[in-house]
Amino acid sequence: MLKLSHVRKSYGQNVAVDDLSLDIEPGEVFGLLGPNGAGKTTTVNMAVGLLKPDAGSIELDGQGSPEEPRVRAKIGVAPQTLALYEDLSAIENLNFFGQLQGLHGPSLAKRVAWALEFVGLTDRGFDRVKTYSGGMKRRLNLAVAVVHDPPLLLLDEPTVSVDPQSRNAIFDNILALKAEGRTVVYTTHYMEEAQRLCDRVGVMDHGKLLALDAVERLIEKHGGKSVVTAQTAAGDERIETDDPVAELSRLQAGGKLEHFRVDRPDLEAVFLNLTGRTLRD
Amino acid sequence: MGELVALTKKDLKILLRDKTGFFFTFFFPLIYAIFFGTIFGSFGGGGSGTISIAVVDADKTKTSRAFTESLRGTPELDVVEMGRDEAVELVRRGGKVAYVALPKGFGVQRDGMLWGEPPTIEIGLDPSRQAETGMLKGLLTKCVFEGMQDLLTDPDKMHDQIEDWVASIKADENVDPMARTALLIFLPAVDTYFQSKPREKAVADGEAAGESGGAAGFQPIVFESTSVARQWDRPKNSYQISFPQGIIWGVLGCSAAFGISLVTERTKGTLVRLRMAPIGRWQILGGKAGACAVTTFALMCVLFTLGTVAFKLRPSSIGLLVLAMACVSLCFVGIMLLLSVLGKTEQAAGGIGWAVLMVMAMLGGGMVPAFFMPSWMQTVSHVSPVKWAILAMEGAIWRGFSPSEMVLPCVILVGVGAGCSVIGVRAFSWTEQS
Ligand SMILES: Nc1ncnc2c1ncn2[C@@H]1O[C@H](COP(=O)(O)OP(=O)(O)OP(=O)(O)O)[C@@H](O)[C@H]1O
Ligand SMILES: [Mg+2]
Numbered sequence: 094m095l096k097l098s099h100v101r102k103s104y105g106q107n108v109a110v111d112d113l114s115l116d117i118e119p120g121e122v123f124g125l126l127g128p129n130g131a132g133k134t135t136t137v138n139m140a141v142g143l144l145k146p147d148a149g150s151i152e153l154d155g156q157g158s159p160e161e162p163r164v165r166a167k168i169g170v171a172p173q174t175l176a177l178y179e180d181l182s183a184i185e186n187l188n189f190f191g192q193l194q195g196l197h198g199p200s201l202a203k204r205v206a207w208a209l210e211f212v213g214l215t216d217r218g219f220d221r222v223k224t225y226s227g228g229m230k231r232r233l234n235l236a237v238a239v240v241h242d243p244p245l246l247l248l249d250e251p252t253v254s255v256d257p258q259s260r261n262a263i264f265d266n267i268l269a270l271k272a273e274g275r276t277v278v279y280t281t282h283y284m285e286e287a288q289r290l291c292d293r294v295g296v297m298d299h300g301k302l303l304a305l306d307a308v309e310r311l312i313e314k315h316g317g318k319s320v321v322t323a324q325t326a327a328g329d330e331r332i333e334t335d336d337p338v339a340e341l342s343r344l345q346a347g348g349k350l351e352h353f354r355v356d357r358p359d360l361e362a363v364f365l366n367l368t369g370r371t372l373r374d
Numbered sequence: 375m376g377e378l379v380a381l382t383k384k385d386l387k388i389l390l391r392d393k394t395g396f397f398f399t400f401f402f403p404l405i406y407a408i409f410f411g412t413i414f415g416s417f418g419g420g421g422s423g424t425i426s427i428a429v430v431d432a433d434k435t436k437t438s439r440a441f442t443e444s445l446r447g448t449p450e451l452d453v454v455e456m457g458r459d460e461a462v463e464l465v466r467r468g469g470k471v472a473y474v475a476l477p478k479g480f481g482v483q484r485d486g487m488l489w490g491e492p493p494t495i496e497i498g499l500d501p502s503r504q505a506e507t508g509m510l511k512g513l514l515t516k517c518v519f520e521g522m523q524d525l526l527t528d529p530d531k532m533h534d535q536i537e538d539w540v541a542s543i544k545a546d547e548n549v550d551p552m553a554r555t556a557l558l559i560f561l562p563a564v565d566t567y568f569q570s571k572p573r574e575k576a577v578a579d580g581e582a583a584g585e586s587g588g589a590a591g592f593q594p595i596v597f598e599s600t601s602v603a604r605q606w607d608r609p610k611n612s613y614q615i616s617f618p619q620g621i622i623w624g625v626l627g628c629s630a631a632f633g634i635s636l637v638t639e640r641t642k643g644t645l646v647r648l649r650m651a652p653i654g655r656w657q658i659l660g661g662k663a664g665a666c667a668v669t670t671f672a673l674m675c676v677l678f679t680l681g682t683v684a685f686k687l688r689p690s691s692i693g694l695l696v697l698a699m700a701c702v703s704l705c706f707v708g709i710m711l712l713l714s715v716l717g718k719t720e721q722a723a724g725g726i727g728w729a730v731l732m733v734m735a736m737l738g739g740g741m742v743p744a745f746f747m748p749s750w751m752q753t754v755s756h757v758s759p760v761k762w763a764i765l766a767m768e769g770a771i772w773r774g775f776s777p778s779e780m781v782l783p784c785v786i787l788v789g790v791g792a793g794c795s796v797i798g799v800r801a802f803s804w805t806e807q808s
């Protein structure tokens with residue numbers, strides 16, 4: 094669907110994206126996970142033709158570079174920096190951006206209503222955006238990305254400052270889009286989101302792709318061992334193991350187990366193991 | 375094309391929502407036009423009641439001098455005496471409404487007006503100024519009669535005059551024999567009659583005689599009109615000056631507002647969203663330019679219509695006015711694109727932009743009308759597009775420009791617009807850095 098080959102982009106001395114190759118499969122939700130400054134936004138901006146890579150090439154669906162308007166019409170983007178007209182209402186924003194995508198008439202009205210529903214803003218549709226809360230603006234920013242029903246969605250941290258309830262609703266909607274065959278690239282530094290939503294995750298740091306695989310396989314490969322913390326009559330025990338179930342049965346068989354916790358490795362652990370740092374430092 | 379319309383509509387919507395912006399675009403120019411139009415209307419124009427004329431006395435007789443004096447004494451006239459060439463030039467330049475020339479022989483004719491050719495007065499004025507022509511002729515006739523009334527109310531003057539008349543009738547062989555006989559009997563009889571009357575009564579009868587002096591068939595004066603084509607028309611009222619000026623402020627305001635809004639698109643991130651849409655860069659700038667053009671044009675239409683309906687603006691040519699408006703729009707759309715690259719932030723773009731526009735307005739006659747400026751400043755004003763914008767609009771309102779006279783200001787306006795557009799589009803920064 095979207096193919097980046099040996100893409101490189103630098104700002105002066107600072108290399109933002111370094112020899113990055115990605116091949117996003119049609120119909121998958123692909124997560125780009127990395128800390129601040131990893132190069133996620135730079136990658137998204139190149140993928141939509143906003144930035145020209147210094148080296149390498151980007152191709153969309155075998156149709157050419159997204160620098161061509163005809164090609165990037167297939168992409169919907171929720172940019173990380175909010176991009177909305179504050180003096181217009183949500184409906185007017187959606188109408189306007191829908192028209193730029195070539196929609197008009199009843200089909201435009203239908204899509205606008207659908208996009209508002211998608212982010213749960215139907216009852217605030219006529220209000221001016223400047224009267225919205227931060228999270229509501231973020232949700233509208235996402236609605237604009239989906240209004241023209243593009244086959245490929247690039248969502249750059251679309252749920253920052255969105256409350257958990259709306260966030261869950263959005264996740265469900267993204268999964269519904271996936272079920273309809275849409276392709277989604279989702280950047281985040283929340284590993285819970287990546288873990289819940291994404292079929293595959295690319296881990297980025299300092300402009301480089303460190304690992305790329307399905308979440309389970311990443312954890313298997315780079316997550317390290319599970320940690321079993323148990324309270325026994327003999328005192329507390331902390332055991333690192335590949336097989337926590339076996340450890341727990343062993344402790345249980347000893348008849349001494351009063352309380353226990355199993356910490357399975359997650360993407361955070363993957364990142365820590367890959368970079369020696371946590372995701373959010 | 376649909377995208378361009380969507381972009382333009384979006385900007386218009388945002389402009390209409392911005393109350394301050396809307397005020398400065400539409401109401402400020404209107405208030406300016408009405409305020410200054412009214413103020414100048416009550417000061418200037420020489421008190422609108424008087425007609426300012428030049429008198430050319432080529433006769434230089436006692437009678438012609440007396441006639442000039444009686445014109446001077448007429449409160450409705452503002453009289454200056456001068457040579458003929460100077461008078462013609464002044465009328466051509468609009469400094470005087472008309473000149474009145476008393477030809478050689480005026481005195482003789484005036485003195486023999488009862489029997490010979492009536493005196494001839496040449497009036498030189500712009501044929502289009504019918505109202506003033508009528509009034510001026512009336513006043514001149516009144517002065518001729520006033521001379522006669524003088525005679526009728528003063529028996530001594532009458533006596534002298536009748537003696538003069540009798541002498542000249544006897545000397546003049548061209549007088550019709552019937553009239554000669556009648557007058558030689560009639561005039562001495564009149565003299566005797568006046569001399570024998572008590573003074574007070576003479577006054578009363580004299581007035582009666584004066585009134586009947588304009589009886590049917592009697593022509594006291596012949597006007598010979600010379601048309602002096604106007605080189606420069608004068609505005610017919612002060613609104614014809616204040617409206618183009620007010621409108622210029624509105625147009626400058628639009629130019630600044632849309633220039634700044636392009637910067638806002640960049641700082642607020644919406645420019646990124648526009649660039650992600652499947653439209654070209656020229657469409658993004660074209661949409662902004664379209665919105666600016668539509669707004670300035672609408673502004674001019676609304677204000678000129680209001681001016682015409684409510685403030686006697688009366689443009690001399692609607693067609694040329696529309697042409698002028700279109701050229702002004704194009705010019706300031708280009709300037710808008712240039713303003714948008716002058717600053718990185720809205721504050722910077724706004725500050726620098728308004729400074730540039732202020733200088734343009736000051737130089738170009740947006741504050742003080744150009745014809746009030748000293749001549750060196752009028753020369754400097756050529757560099758300001760505002761000057762040409764006002765000239766084009768005035769050309770179609772009161773300067774009575776012909777289509778070929780409109781070419782220069784229009785070409786300059788469109789040229790400035792195109793030049794500024796090219797620079798603005800090339801220098802436009804599409805990303806936040808750099
Ligand atoms: N416009 C720019 N000018 C100069 N440097 C930039 C610019 N944009 C990004 N960078 C640099 O490029 C690098 C990658 O930035 P990028 O925005 O792609 O990171 P990110 O992964 O999206 O981070 P975040 O999670 O904070 O959004 C950073 O070092 C950043 O400083
Ligand atoms: Mg980012």
